[in-house]
């Protein structure tokens with residue numbers, strides 16, 4: 001795996017879950033990282049943890065809601081101001097919305113899911129791509145989901161936005177590949193993060209662990225994913241070692257999305 005020494009990567013949704021796991025993986029390889037999240041308290045805690053584990057890396061925190069265009073512009077600007085340049089973006093912040101059938105889906109929740117999962121990812125690419133162009137190229141990893149490849153019962157808004165992330169990823173790869181900007185999406189299955197724990201809580205509030213065990217029993221590997229597995233894949237896709245993978249939506253789900 002390539003060394004990230006001297007590289008600067010922005011991670012959104014960095015305070016916990018898959019964002020924090022990717023930040024750990026990148027920091028362990030020497031990257032300097034801008035940690036972006038709208039949960040300021042959790043963001044500060046994540047920064048302190050990372051600083052004590054990885055003293056050779058520098059960490060900048062920027063509080064931002066990725067659904068607000070000005071705040072996205074600001075996290076990119078602050079990164080360039082602090083580190084002098086940026087080499088990559090892990091465009092990860094996202095929400096699940098509520099579990100509800102298509103007909104009953106609350107339209108306000110639907111619009112919020114679009115603002116964060118779709119427009120948040122779009123703004124991230126819109127503001128980082130010109131900086132990557134100035135810097136001779138770079139890497140972008142957007143976070144879709146298996147819900148960006150297949151349908152997921154009772155998650156219409158989530159599935160719609162994650163399919164949109166897959167689509168925007170393909171377009172970015174087509175339009176900016178000539179600038180040495182490789183853009184991919186990852187499509188995680190169930191990885192045990194706070195978001196997924198909350199989903200099991202909604203499925204079975206009296207016994208979320210039973211819902212988790214039931215879900216895992218259908219996976220070819222009979223387990224849920226570990227955030228570290230995702231962090232390692234993301235680090236590869238963001239590294240110079242990835243010289244030719246672009247425009248792909250890569251499932252990381254123990255093989256489950258291949259099952260009929």
Ligand code: NAD
Nearest residue numbers: 013015017018038065066093094145188190191193194195
């Ligand atoms: P999580 O809820 O554990 O963490 C998400 C982080 O993003 C939190 O720190 C939260 O504060 C932040 N965030 C949410 N909305 C934000 C916003 N508008 N602006 C800034 N920060 C915001 O979730 P996770 O499981 O780590 O998921 C991360 C990404 O991975 C999401 O896009 C999610 O859809 C995707 N994903 C996760 C799984 C999984 O199994 N965990 C599966 C498929 C896709």
